[in-house]
Amino acid sequence: MTLPDGTETPTATLSQLKEALDTVKDGKPEAPSPYTNGVARDQLRAFVERIERLEEEKKAIADDIKGVYSEAKGCGFDTKALRRVIALRKLDPDERAEQEAILDTYLVALGMMPEHG
């Protein structure tokens, strides 16, 4: 269930995991799947790198956002007010969708609308 070496089951034991790890170490063994453990390790590294890369980008954008707030503050605007404006504008469409959704749900619950219509 953990390392994609083909032996994973929902009830994979710790010993199976350690075996898989040893497999990575020794480069030896029963690797019954098309994937070798070395491949699994490389896959793991690749995923980690991709995630970390994306998180960097995300952080950069978050910093940009903070910068905009700082700039606005420097222009005399109240940051808290600005945040409220942003939040409200985000909330409004969501809430409209919510209203429509609850209405639809009720129409279905009352048998007045086909469940997949």
Next chain:
Amino acid sequence: MTLPDGTETPTATLSQLKEALDTVKDGKPEAPSPYTNGVARDQLRAFVERIERLEEEKKAIADDIKGVYSEAKGCGFDTKALRRVIALRKLDPDERAEQEAILDTYLVALGMMPEHG
């Protein structure tokens, strides 16, 4: 998917439905329209009230918990560590060991941990 009393409410209008919803919401008892079903409506209102009552109680307890953490913090304890302690006590030891084993496997695969450490 009809109302629990078996009646199939016919083609009611949107506004009538909204009115029925408002009735639930505001707790106004009278909805004389032939399209609304009194029994179902009362049942619905009862369920809503019971749930809201329980959620209030739940919130009160949640606030109490926060209060205890605050008090602990005021006594010099590290809140974050406290939370981890509570969480660990909830986990059964096998499960916890399993999770740690998986984590270690990954850390070793990434060279973040000695293979026999």
Next chain:
Amino acid sequence: MTLPDGTETPTATLSQLKEALDTVKDGKPEAPSPYTNGVARDQLRAFVERIERLEEEKKAIADDIKGVYSEAKGCGFDTKALRRVIALRKLDPDERAEQEAILDTYLVALGMMPEHG
């Protein structure tokens, strides 16, 4: 910063913590504060017990809520619809508060309202 033995500082070191732990173990030492480490330990236990007790209560209530939803479902109501009703009723007051809050914030930001009025 961690154990309330009077020595805690924002820069408390690991060694200080271990020392405190040893203090608990040996029952010996320099405990310059009115609190002994035994007291700290007992405090810790007391906090943990209080929190766990409250969390049990909270869980019991959460289970009650689930029970009500189940009961409603048994009566033919759509659980999802019920949840939407509850959510909407909760949302409404919050959103009204949000509206007023943003307005107040703007009044302050525009200099038309005292900041603490």
Next chain:
Amino acid sequence: MTLPDGTETPTATLSQLKEALDTVKDGKPEAPSPYTNGVARDQLRAFVERIERLEEEKKAIADDIKGVYSEAKGCGFDTKALRRVIALRKLDPDERAEQEAILDTYLVALGMMPEHG
């Protein structure tokens, strides 16, 4: 706390303020009232737009990250462990050791861990 152009907007009414807010919200350019300040309003709108643009980008990247986790899961990796790996790599080792030390201290104090384990 006045608007950044120094003007002290006099006693505007609530409705005028709401109108100003709506102007920002809807992007309607004309607000001919003498009580609204065009420069400040345009600045405000520009800030809001920049922030919202950046938040969209941030959300897109967040979705990408979720996608990578999904992909990893599809390859048999344990998502939760992966997240912990990412988190651990972000922590500087000293800080991590410190946190673990505090946790261990508490665990020992509660008898959940041998004093020399």
Next chain:
DNA sequence: ACGTATTTATACTCAC
């Protein structure tokens, strides 16, 4: 340094 607010992570539920 604090409490609060936002964001993130985990657990649970339902439908497919």
Next chain:
DNA sequence: GTGAGTATAAATACGT
């Protein structure tokens, strides 16, 4: 059993 949506918990960030 997998995946999406929801709900709760935890962690972090922010302004005071």
